[in-house]
Amino acid sequence: MRPLFRTLTAVLAAGLLAGVAMPGVQAADAGPPGRGSVPQRTIDWKPCPDDATADCGTLRLPVDRARPSGETFDLAVARRKAADPARRIGVLLVNPGGPGASGVDFALDDAPTHFGADIRDRFDIVGFDPRGVGRSHPVKCSSELLARQPSVHPRNQREFERLATYNRLLREDCRRHTGPLFDHADTLSVVGDMDALRRALGEKRINYFGHSYGTLLGEQYAEQYGDRIRAMALTANMDHSLGAREFLVSSAAAAEDSFHQFVKWCDRSSSCALHGRDVTAVWDDLLTRADRGQIRDPRNPDQVLTADAIAFEAFLAFYGPRWNEVADRVASLDAQEPDERRRSQQPRQARASTAQGTEERTEANPFHAVFCQDWRIRARDYREYAELTRAELGAAPHMRGTPRVHAAVAGCVGWPDEVNNPQHRLRITEAPRILMLHSRHDPANHFSWALNVHRQTRGTTVLLPYRGAGHSVYNRSDCTRDAVDDYLTELTIPRAGSTCAPADPH
Template sequence: MRRKRRAVGFAVAAALTVAAAVTVTQTAMADPAAEIDWKPCKDADGDVECGTIEVPVDYAKPDGKKIKIGLAKRAATNPEARVGSLMVDPGGPGGSGVDMVKGSKIGSKQLQEKFDFIGFDPRGINTSTQIKCDEEQLAAARSVGVPTTKKKFAKLAKANKKLADGCRKLTGPLFDHADNLHTVEDIESARKALGDEKLNFLGYSYGTLMGQQYAEKYPKNIRSMVLDGNMDHSIESPWEFASTETAAVERNFNSFAKWCDETKDCALYGEDTTKVYGELRDAARAGKLKDPENGDPIDFYAFSERASLINESPAWPEVAKDLKVLRDGKGQLKLDGKAKAEPVEYVFQSMFCSDWDVSIKNFGEWRDITDRLAEEYPNTQWSSYVGTLTSCIGDPVKTTNPQAPLEIDGAPPLVMIGNLNDYATVYEWSEVAAEQSGATLITYEGYGHTIYGRGVECVDKPVESYLIDLEVPDSGLSCESQETPGGGDSGRRSGAPGTGPWAGR
């Protein structure tokens, strides 16, 4: 356990000048259901109950059309010692708090004794009223891939708009009311329906934005809040988003290459890992890299996806083996580079594009971003999470919750957590969010995306002391990495980068 954070290798995003704060619209609250009709959940791990509450589609029209918000409850194991409810969201768009609570116990035995764990499904997702999209239109938009020509850019813009229009037709007005400001109101409605005087909230990844903006709107309704792997909603431009994401991947690649060059068990030991990677990357860009098993071409973005587990140090040996297979042109690739099957439920475009004004106006702007990434981050040149920006090309969804610095006034002490080598919600974002909110930041010096609940005592113990007893962790608390390169599964909460808790492409 350390008390002083290590320096980060490049400037913190908090130093950026924000041109103007955007005023968050204050919306009217509708009274939620007075009581939740809890019933046993299907396919739950243990005694878990499920229920729903009814909320307005549009909180500005509280008497208008209603939707359902899904909840799950794993009751405190010691009712006499119960502190209250702890609402959890594992991150999204697409993350299900209901499935998280149904599928596993959270935290220590002591924490389980003290809290009812409440899984929360954001609007549009899973057991909440879903955003539905046409599967063929979704597949068509995804099949365009990352636009590398003006023609493909125009094709993607058209496909994105067609997809959004199809989602609107299938879903109705919910599609255009899925921004985080509405989610904040849903959390408040759930708090009231649960009968809790104050909210206890544990949010991961995109769920941290839910917590941050709840604290802005309802600061005095919070008892405790832990946000792990924070979004920075004050990012001003597509370039800043793309740059901060790619910088983290470049930093992790340099650590991987150093390890490989110094470790005899690495498949590329003694061969200059950076050079091997660079030659494969350039071959992929030139259309000359092929899968040795079937001869299928592997383009730059597919190659980057396959190599993205450089961001998880336990996977480094497998990454090196795959790079050697590609270099030698023989053998079997181990890491999955194929796109996942597409669900009919699809909330990403509606939620992300309404929360982030990161529209790319034309192919020239997009090409400038990708060219600059290649120049400033010469090894990796890309992060899969930069691909999230492509969902908003063509302006298919109106941005109703644009970026602005956090302004939280009157909230109790909040706790944030950031992994130094996080590749998704990068560490600098957590630093900015903590500085803007006044939250206490716990730094984990390891790899992976989010960390609470993965058995790191230096993180878990102060977090749980805060949740149970409201004991605020020491300022500047930093926890040493517990990952060992090649040491087995990293315990990731999500899949490979680009298919994780809030990636849409």
């Protein structure tokens, strides 16, 4: 549930790419909701402003597919044409995750090095920014209001109500700055946009590569438009059937498992900066000292680091996994002398100017507009919230829960109970065989999520486990990369029971 590479630090989606204009004549409006095909003009591709080797354009689509003649927005699209046109298979739509990552950026910046030559030769690689993200009418919110977020760890009913009140205020602020699209930023709406894009590209069937939250797009496209898929490869899979407790606990267990994988690596690797020490004890003591306000950031000595900040930084490094980076950072922080000056644990936050006549500053903030419309997870009061938190902490005592999902769930407190795209068991009836890859020790998306999705779709999906650690899977080894490439190009499915061996971490 995150972007693939450069957008790691935007896991909770503050400030992705806002409002960059894209060239191209807009295509005709998409047809009404449902499966009927509507004639559609193709996109008028033009060289991308920052990369003339790729094409960029926009596709005008309805905000609400139930009202095709109503408000519209422009979907930003980028394409790298197949390098070997004589062997071209078709289009490969890509989504790198998030929610909030830019598919346009992935197609322009990452695809040339991410995919092997055979994929680049034989597919038009097409990335799009999902509605509300990047260049596709981004969700925007007040910078000043975003800077006033209260703690996502309320200690009583009063603080819980303060969080709920803030979330309601922020939601209304984002709706005001974004317009009608805010209420239609859910994944199911994006799935409809994907099929409109397929029609605009002139393709009867598409190929799709989705990572992390991008797998939810793939899963739900397969539900709605399975007969319009030639091939679909999904890595680091989402399970959209989970309830609140299962979602939080499994996410926390994934983070804790990655911590233990890090400890095991450090115990056996002489290159670890903590080798020969009790790594778990060092870590726990470091977080305890951070709770007392005694740990400063050596890169910014005026900043006191919270335990949450330290755990979140390690969590992001587990995505790699970049275990040497975690060890070096922990060793550096642990070496500090106790600091008794007890400054505030929270860094000072700049307040936006309120002087008369100044324009209100906004920034892109799509995460909760998507997440809270995809997941019916609403703690009703502090008692319910505290029970969920205790279960989360019980599953991850060393990582202090799940740094990513806790904040995601906290951001939905106070939102309306109704959601556009509530959880459900996956039901795919018409799609071809879909290839799923998943790391056995994924820090973010628990391996059980892939198993659950595979069980729900056993006649359609093929699961290839990668037995190592990390969040990204495709380029983990020759085994993982060849499995995806052979499948996408030749529709070759791995043998039942196949797995990929772990590669050496960094």
